[in-house]
Amino acid sequence: MLALTAEDRGALLRKAVVVLVPLVVALALLAVMQWQAPNFFRPNNLINILVQTSSLGVMAIGMCIVMIGGGIDLSIPANMAFSAVIGALAMRWGVPVGIAVMLLTGAGIGLFNGVAVAIFGMTPFVVTLATMTVVGGATVWITNSQSISDFPEIFFDIMLARPGGIPVSVIILLVVAVIASMVMSSTVFGRWLYAVGLNPKAARVARVPLERVLLLTYVISGLLAGLAAAMLTARLGSASANLGNDGVVLDIVSACVVGGISIYGGSGRPIGAVLGALFIILIGNSLNQLGVSYFMNLVVKGVAIVAFICLDRITAGRAR
Amino acid sequence: MSMDKPVLELVDIHKRFGSAVALAGASLTLRAGEAHALMGANGAGKSTLMNILGGILQRSEGQIRLGGTAIEIASPRDARRHGISFVHQELNMLPSMTVAENVLIDELPTQGGFVSRKRMRERVAAILERLGCRFSPDDTVETLGMGDRQMVEVARALASDPRILIFDEPTSSLSEREKRRLFEVIGRLKAAGTAVVYITHFLDEIFETCERVTVMRNGQTVTSGPLADYRPHDIVTHMLGDVKLEERLRPPRAPEGEPVLEVDRISRQGALDGVSFRLHPGEIVGLWGLLGSGRTEILRALVGLDGLDEGAIRLRKDGRLQPVAPGDLHAEVGFVTEDRRGEGLLLPLPVASNISFANFDKVLGPLGLIDRKRERRFGEAFAERLKIKLHAISQPVRTLSGGNQQKVVFARWLGTAPRLFFLDEPTRGLDVGAKGEILKLTAALAEGGASVLLASSELEEMMSLCDRYLIVQRGRIVGELPGTADKETLMQALSGPGTGA
Numbered sequence: 001m002l003a004l005t006a007e008d009r010g011a012l013l014r015k016a017v018v019v020l021v022p023l024v025v026a027l028a029l030l031a032v033m034q035w036q037a038p039n040f041f042r043p044n045n046l047i048n049i050l051v052q053t054s055s056l057g058v059m060a061i062g063m064c065i066v067m068i069g070g071g072i073d074l075s076i077p078a079n080m081a082f083s084a085v086i087g088a089l090a091m092r093w094g095v096p097v098g099i100a101v102m103l104l105t106g107a108g109i110g111l112f113n114g115v116a117v118a119i120f121g122m123t124p125f126v127v128t129l130a131t132m133t134v135v136g137g138a139t140v141w142i143t144n145s146q147s148i149s150d151f152p153e154i155f156f157d158i159m160l161a162r163p164g165g166i167p168v169s170v171i172i173l174l175v176v177a178v179i180a181s182m183v184m185s186s187t188v189f190g191r192w193l194y195a196v197g198l199n200p201k202a203a204r205v206a207r208v209p210l211e212r213v214l215l216l217t218y219v220i221s222g223l224l225a226g227l228a229a230a231m232l233t234a235r236l237g238s239a240s241a242n243l244g245n246d247g248v249v250l251d252i253v254s255a256c257v258v259g260g261i262s263i264y265g266g267s268g269r270p271i272g273a274v275l276g277a278l279f280i281i282l283i284g285n286s287l288n289q290l291g292v293s294y295f296m297n298l299v300v301k302g303v304a305i306v307a308f309i310c311l312d313r314i315t316a317g318r319a320r
Numbered sequence: 321m322s323m324d325k326p327v328l329e330l331v332d333i334h335k336r337f338g339s340a341v342a343l344a345g346a347s348l349t350l351r352a353g354e355a356h357a358l359m360g361a362n363g364a365g366k367s368t369l370m371n372i373l374g375g376i377l378q379r380s381e382g383q384i385r386l387g388g389t390a391i392e393i394a395s396p397r398d399a400r401r402h403g404i405s406f407v408h409q410e411l412n413m414l415p416s417m418t419v420a421e422n423v424l425i426d427e428l429p430t431q432g433g434f435v436s437r438k439r440m441r442e443r444v445a446a447i448l449e450r451l452g453c454r455f456s457p458d459d460t461v462e463t464l465g466m467g468d469r470q471m472v473e474v475a476r477a478l479a480s481d482p483r484i485l486i487f488d489e490p491t492s493s494l495s496e497r498e499k500r501r502l503f504e505v506i507g508r509l510k511a512a513g514t515a516v517v518y519i520t521h522f523l524d525e526i527f528e529t530c531e532r533v534t535v536m537r538n539g540q541t542v543t544s545g546p547l548a549d550y551r552p553h554d555i556v557t558h559m560l561g562d563v564k565l566e567e568r569l570r571p572p573r574a575p576e577g578e579p580v581l582e583v584d585r586i587s588r589q590g591a592l593d594g595v596s597f598r599l600h601p602g603e604i605v606g607l608w609g610l611l612g613s614g615r616t617e618i619l620r621a622l623v624g625l626d627g628l629d630e631g632a633i634r635l636r637k638d639g640r641l642q643p644v645a646p647g648d649l650h651a652e653v654g655f656v657t658e659d660r661r662g663e664g665l666l667l668p669l670p671v672a673s674n675i676s677f678a679n680f681d682k683v684l685g686p687l688g689l690i691d692r693k694r695e696r697r698f699g700e701a702f703a704e705r706l707k708i709k710l711h712a713i714s715q716p717v718r719t720l721s722g723g724n725q726q727k728v729v730f731a732r733w734l735g736t737a738p739r740l741f742f743l744d745e746p747t748r749g750l751d752v753g754a755k756g757e758i759l760k761l762t763a764a765l766a767e768g769g770a771s772v773l774l775a776s777s778e779l780e781e782m783m784s785l786c787d788r789y790l791i792v793q794r795g796r797i798v799g800e801l802p803g804t805a806d807k808e809t810l811m812q813a814l815s816g817p818g819t820g821a
Contacts, residue, residue: 182689186689186690186692187688187689188680188690191673191690194666195666198666198667199662199666201662201663202663202664202665204663205625205655205657205663205664206666206677206732207650207651207678208677266668
C-alpha cells in the first residue's frame with residue numbers, strides 16, 4: 001500500500017531539492033567561513049546573527065502568511081519604520097503605551113491594506129506598493145529625517161535582556177514562529193487560508209469566507225511589522241525612517257522564497273520563513289566578514305531570489 | 321444557390337489521445353455558399369474536429385480533402401494558407417488598440433519596416449464595408465459594444481480571404497439585434513461563395529441561417545443532410561442518442577409537504593430572467609435544458625457564487641418561509657459544481673481535509689484546534705460509507721479517480737447534513753459504474769428527506785431520478801413536466817417551437 005507512483009516520487013524528489021539546496025549552500029558557506037574567517041564562529045557573532053534574524057524572521061512570518069493566501073505585502077518595512085516612529089513618539093506616556101502604539105499602528109496599516117485588497121478587490125502588489133510609499137513618506141516628514149532616540153531605560157532593559165543567555169528578541173521570534181505554525185497547521189483559519197491561496201473558486205464553493213480570511217492576513221502582517229518595530233528600535237537604540245530602507249523588503253521576500261513559500265500561494269510554512277531569514281542573514285553576515293562589498297551582497301540576494309522562484313515554478317507547476 | 325461540388329471534406333477522421341478516443345469516424349462535407357450547422361452535446365467531439373481543421377491538433381486517421389485533393393494541415397498557419405479561418409467564441413481582443421490594428425494584428429502591412437497606417441486603414445475599411453459595419457477602423461475596440469466587437473472578430477477572420485469560415489458559438493454574448501446583424505453578414509458571406517460552419521447550442525438559429533446540418537455524438541458523425549429534412553426534435557434526438565430507458569431508481573412522486581425553498585423571480589442581466597419555482601422536502605427536481613440554457617446559472621446564483629440583480633429567495637425556517645440572502649443560503653446547501661477539479665475540490669490537499677472543509681465544527685479538539693485524529697476518523701467514516709477507494713485518507717485528492725473524487729465532494733456536504741442539495745452535472749466525466757453509484761447516492765439523499773435540484777445533460781440520468789422537471793431555456797423557466805413524462809415529451813420540450821436552448 002505504500003508503493004509510490006512515479007508522480008509521487010517526482011514530487012518527493014522536488015521537495016527534497018527545495019530543502020537541500022539552501023542547506024547545502026549554507027553548509028558550504030560555513031565551511032568557507034571556518035577556513036577564511038574564524039571570527040565568524042565566535043559566540044558573540046553567532047548570537048548577533050540570531051538577533052539580526054529575529055526581527056527579519058518576524059516580518060518574514062507576516063509576509064509568509066500573506067503569501068500563502070496568494071498575496072504580497074511590500075509595505076511591511078515601511079510600516080515597521082512608521083510604527084517605530086509613532087511608537088517612539090508615544091513612549092513619553094510610558095513604555096507599555098509606546099509598544100502598544102507600535103503594534104496598533106502596524107495592525108492599523110495592515111487593516112488598510114486588507115480592506116483595499118480583500119473588500120475592494122485591488123491588486124495586492126499595487127496597494128502595498130502605494131502604502132509603502134505613503135507611509136514611508138509620512139515617516140520622513142514626521143521625523144524630519146531625524147532619529148528619535150530618547151527612550152526610557154526600562155524599554156532597553158526589557159527588550160535587550162538575555163534570560164539564560166538567550167536574547168529576548170530571539171525568544172520573541174521563537175514564540176511567534178510556534179504560534180504561527182500552530183495557526184497555519186491546526187486552526188480553521190489556517191486551513192481556510194491555504195484553500196484561498198490554492199484555489200479561491202474552490203474555496204468559495206467550500207464555504208470559506210474569502211474576504212475575511214484575506215483581510216486578516218494583512219492585519220497579521222501589519223501587526224508583526226509593529227512587533228518588529230519594537231524589536232528593532234530597541235536593538236538600534238533609535239527609531240528612524242531608515243529602518244524600513246529598500247534592502248529590507250528584498251530580505252523579507254528572499255527569506256520567504258528561500259524558505260519554500262510559494263509566490264503562487266497555497267503552500268509553505270512559517271518555519272520556512274524563519275529558516276529563510278536565518279539563511280539571508282547568514283549570507284549577509286558572512287559576506288560582510290569576508291570583506292565583500294554591501295552592493296555585491298545585494299547582487300547575491302537578488303540572484304538567490306530568482307533562483308528560488310525558478311525552483312518554485314518548477315515544483316508548483318507540477319503540483320496543480 | 322448551393323453548388324454541388326464540395327469545397328472541403330473531412331472523411332472518417334479519428335483522433336486518439338493516448339488510449340482515450342476523442343474522434344472515432346467523424347465526417348463533414350462543406351459546400352461553397354452554404355452554411356453548415358455542426359451540432360452535438362458537450363464532449364461530442366466538435367471542438368476536436370475543428371481543432372484538427374484549424375491545424376491545432378493532428379488527426380490519427382482519416383483524410384482531409386480540399387476541392388477534391390487530399391491535404392495536410394500541420395499548423396494554424398497552414399490552415400490559413402488553405403483558406404480556413406475561425407471566428408472564436410471567446411473574443412480575444414486587444415481592447416486598447418484600434419479596430420484596424422486588431423483586425424490585421426498578425427499581418428500588419430509595413431512600409432520600410434514601419435507599420436503603414438494608411439494601408440492598414442484602407443484594407444480594414446474595405447472589410448468593414450463588406451460587413452456593413454458603421455464604426456471606423458480608427459476606433460479603439462474598448463469603445464465598441466459586444467456586437468461590434470464580434471464584427472471585429474469576423475473582420476479579422478475575413479482578412480485572410482478565407483474560403484471556409486467557422487463560427488464557434490458566435491451569438492452567446494449578443495443581443496437580439498446584434499444577432500440579426502450577424503445573420504445578415506453570414507447571408508452575405510454565403511452569397512459571396514464562402515462555406516460557413518456554424519457551431520451553436522441554439523436550435524432556432526440553425527434553422528434560420530443554415531442549409532445543412534451534421535450532428536456528432538461520442539466522436540462520430542451520426543447524421544448529416546439538408547436541414548429541410550429535419551425537425552428540431554430530430555436533431556435533439558440525434559444529439560442525445562438513443563436513451564436507454566433504465567429502471568427508475570425510485571418512482572416519481574408528487575410534491576408533498578410545505579415547500580422548503582421558494583425562488584421568486586430571480587434575474588440577472590444577460591443570464592437569468594425571472595426564474596421562479598418551489599422545492600419540497602424529499603423531492604428531486606430536474607432542471608432540464610441544453611447546455612447554455614441557464615441551468616448552471618440558476619444553481620450558482622442561488623448560492624451566491626454569481627450575483628443577482630433582482631428577485632427573492634425564501635427558505636423555511638422555524639416553520640415559515642423567510643427571506644434569505646444567496647450567500648447565507650450557501651450555508652444550507654450541499655453544492656456540487658460541474659467543475660469538480662476546478663471548483664469542487666482542493667486537489668493538492670489530502671482527502672481528509674477536503675472532507676473536513678465545511679465540517680470543521682466536528683473535528684475540533686479541546687483548544688479549538690483541529691484534531692487530526694478526529695479529522696481522519698471523520699473522513700474515514702465517510703470513505704467507508706460511500707465506498708471511496710483510496711489507500712490512505714491522507715493521500716492528495718488529486719490522486720483519486722474521478723468517481724472517487726466526486727464521492728469526496730458528496731462526503732463533504734453529507735457531513736453538514738443539509739436540507740438542500742444542488743447538483744450540477746454530478747456524473748460528468750465518470751465511468752458507467754461510478755455514474756450509477758452517484759445516481760444511487762442522489763436517490764438516497766432524497767429518501768433521507770433532502771430536496772435535490774439536479775441539472776444534467778444526460779436524459780437517461782434525469783429520467784431515472786426526477787420527480788418533476790423544470791424546462792429551462794435562455795435563462796427562463798418555460799414550463800414544467802411531471803416525473804412521468806416520457807422521453808419524447810422531454811425532447812420535444814427542448815425543441816419547442818421558436819425556442820432554443
